[in-house]
Amino acid sequence: MKESLFSFVQPPAGPPRNAGYDGADFRELDATELYCPNCRRAVPVNKFLLLVLPDGDRYEYRCKYCGAKVGDKVDHSGQFYGILKG
């Protein structure tokens, strides 16, 4: 559903990855369950947007039951990135 953004953000030629842009292949891996070391099981998580950086949006995942941080990620193809470029 974000293909239209990719098409004009992505440079026509260049390194496909590790150049500050890897959104095309890394689409929507939003986790809904992650392993929580406190609960010792896979748990549903809440996703928080922590920071909007020039190279991507930083998210953090927290356990819905105990609130422990169970993961994070930087989304290089976030909507804010598209807005900044556009």
Ligand SMILES: [Zn+2]
């Ligand atoms: Zn937990």
